[in-house]
Ligand SMILES: CC(=O)N[C@H]1[C@@H](OP(=O)(O)OP(=O)(O)OC[C@H]2O[C@@H](n3ccc(=O)[nH]c3=O)[C@H](O)[C@@H]2O)O[C@H](CO)[C@@H](O)[C@@H]1O
């Protein structure tokens with residue numbers, strides 16, 4: 001298995017282009033199942049999760065074509081993928097494919113809405129908690145589907161198509177909102193989604209579905225209404241910038257020091273996280289499609305954070321923020337409210353010399369003067385990148401194992417950091 005080696009202690013200087021968002025690209029690609037016409041997605045990141053989803057979609061019979069480069073494009077401009085689900089031959093999503101990535105479970109909604117049936121393996125994904133799908137299934141039942149569990153598969157049926165209904169989520173769920181939107185868009189009649197997730201990726205999916213002919217209002221608010229239509233058409237849509245990648249590199253600069261401009265991104269996608277970063281002492285200067293992050297070497301202030309659904313502080317940045325707080329002056333409290341087991345990075349950060357105590361959903365971080373490099377290993381995507389950030393700021397060499405987690409969600413990580421002066425290299429197995 002590949003490893004990443006980092007020689008820490010160098011400030012970062014330069015420009016980092018931000019990729020399209022993994023968590024937007026995945027549901028957008030799944031939406032291609034909702035029409036027989038081509039859906040062209042621009043700015044799709046080159047990531048292992050995207051490849052995994054392409055395999056799943058291919059298994060259903062979706063054709064895909066990576067559109068060739070156009071003038072002015074670089075390898076980091078993101079790829080354009082054209083997906084056509086004109087001949088869906090299989091409405092089963094098998095265990096071997098779905099177990100590697102949670103988002104692939106969401107194919108259940110378009111398959112059910114367009115073909116009246118779907119058989120989808122229970123999902124896998126990052127090891128960050130139990131991650132049930134009860135609310136996704138509740139949403140589909142509200143739209144008239146019958147659901148059975150058979151041999152580890154969810155078997156969903158709606159022989160006469162889905163029908164509009166009222167879906168009131170008892171808890172905010174991003175995946176549940178994606179599923180409800182895709183189901184309702186092709187249902188017969190109107191649907192009201194209450195307590196919907198407000199994440200930018202939900203807004204991006206709604207925007208794309210609208211281009212495809214769906215009738216959706218209120219995306220980005222807790223109350224979304226959908227007037228079902230009988231068919232959708234093809235469209236072209238640009239994937240929005242990755243706010244988690246943006247926040248991750250911003251925290252890397254805040255921790256290692258330096259002056260970096262994050263390009264092709266939008267500050268409004270992560271304002272609460274940027275506000276918090278500024279209170280730690282980093283200088284944050286948003287531009288029209290960029291964000292400049294500077295830290296001049298003065299101390300990092302300890303700040304308390306609680307994760308929350310958007311517009312709150314994202315759980316997908318919690319591990320990275322914790323890395324930053326390990327070098328803060330004083331004590332910070334980090335509360336994780338979304339996933340019950342998202343502290344797997346704590347024991348690995350401790351190998352670098354961090355002092356962190358866990359009390360249920362609360363991590364209490366006592367800032368230390370310095371971290372020292374060590375071999376570490378993480379069990380999920382954001383935890384892995386928190387170790388990269390800590391390694392960039394630590395003295396000496398850090399070796400990060402199980403790099404495949406990073407490849408799920410960070411496009412060209414070593415190249416992007418390397419060009420900003422980081423000493424980072426991949427050792428291929
Ligand atoms: C591919 C993708 O976009 N993944 C993101 C998505 O995951 P995902 O969509 O899986 O996360 P959800 O928003 O659904 O999960 C939020 C909370 O609801 C719970 N829940 C969810 C569904 C359900 O049926 N029952 C239930 O109890 C979950 O266990 C969790 O405690 O949103 C998370 C929360 O912002 C992010 O961390 C993930 O990066």
Ligand SMILES: C=C(OP(=O)(O)O)C(=O)O
Nearest residue numbers: 102103125126316381382
């Ligand atoms: C948890 C994540 O991904 P997934 O939902 O696919 O496990 C993530 O992107 O941080």
